[in-house]
Amino acid sequence: MLSLQALKRSARYELIRAGLEGTALALRAGLPLADAQRGVIFALHHVDPESTASWVPNAWLSITPTFLEEAIQVTREEGLIPITLEELPERLADPADTRRYVCFTLDDGYRDNARFAAPVFRRQAIPYTVFLTSGFVERSRSIWWKTAQELVMKSSSVDLSPWGSDERVHLESRADRVGLFDRLSNAVSDAEDEDAAVARLDTLARAHGIDPLAITERLTMDAGALAELAEDPLASFGAHTLTHANLRKVSPQRLQHEMMHSAGKVRDYVGAAPATFAYPYGYPSAVGAREIAAAREAGFAAAVTTEPGLLSQASRDAQTALPRVSLNGFYQRKRYVRALLSGLPFRLRRR
Ligand SMILES: [Zn+2]
Structure with missing residues (x-):
């Protein structure tokens, strides 16, 4: 779906x-x-x-x-x-x-x-x-939309606890990946404090073996x-x-x-x-x-x-x-x- x-x-x-x-x-x-x-x-x-x-x-x-x-x-x-x-x-x-x-x-x-x-x-x-x-x-500064992209494309499941939710999201289909990307991306876009939202996403990415600043460096x-x-x-x-x-x-x-x-x-x-x-x-x-x-x-x-x-x-x-x-x-x-x-x-x- x-x-x-x-x-x-x-x-x-x-x-x-x-x-x-x-x-x-x-x-x-x-x-x-x-x-x-x-x-x-x-x-x-x-x-x-x-x-x-x-x-x-x-x-x-x-x-x-x-x-x-x-x-x-x-x-x-x-x-x-x-x-x-x-x-x-x-x-x-x-x-x-x-x-x-x-x-x-x-x-x-x-x-x-x-x-x-x-x-x-x-x-x-x-x-x-x-x-x-x-x-x-x-x-x-990390490029949050790239961090979110790498997280949903490289992981098979994402434990959202570092992000403040007790959910684990399984990423099997394209729709799963796009769905989680949209969710993370909305959370940053809608946040009153964008710095805090980006930091939270960085923490989540690091917990899954992704270094957000290495993405900035690469791109x-x-x-x-x-x-x-x-x-x-x-x-x-x-x-x-x-x-x-x-x-x-x-x-x-x-x-x-x-x-x-x-x-x-x-x-x-x-x-x-x-x-x-x-x-x-x-x-x-x-x-x-x-x-x-x-x-x-x-x-x-x-x-x-x-x-x-x-x-x-x-x-x-x-x-x-x-x-x-x-x-x-x-x-x-x-x-x-x-x-x-x-x-x-x-x-x-x-x-
Ligand atoms: Zn820009």
């Missing part, structure tokens, strides 16, 4: 896929593109030629280098101009400028960005911005790897906090510290102060008016959410609340990228 949540999730993906297919068909029939749009900021996480099965937790975070190259080709065919995210605010602010731009951004600083994405960007002469969480760079770039990537003239870096915490849940002091201090850390790693910021998680329950104002006050020229949408004239007045379109592991088709660029899926969504 699939868990209800897994079922709902797969229904939602099917609905999105159907929407993208419908849009692709409408475009082929000659439906005009959205007017007054100013382009798009793409959000990526992993770029890796080895794709995992779609049911595996976090599979949506990973796209192949081939699909990245195809997505770039689509933006060229659509006439979008590639620029750095740093340049975008100025271009959007110019009322005489009606051109459409594309920015590529990658969150969390994964090692595969340097290994597999950078060569594609180099071949295509596309600038890109990598958002860094200093807790990952310095191996002081993300350290200061040395970042200094090396910073040699790439197409690479820019932005801040993505110290701990990857949901900023809506932290105190005003910590909010400021997470923004300012992580910006200082990025400067130390790559030798240039970051002008851009990405909110962890990026959805409305993790980014509100207070956070958007704080990013502006912290002096970031641009800050990005994960609220799906294209850039518009309105983005000019909301430079620290810019929408992004996710290049998602579940929808790796050129026709889907074309559909997203039409803006139609987002207009349908708002209805």
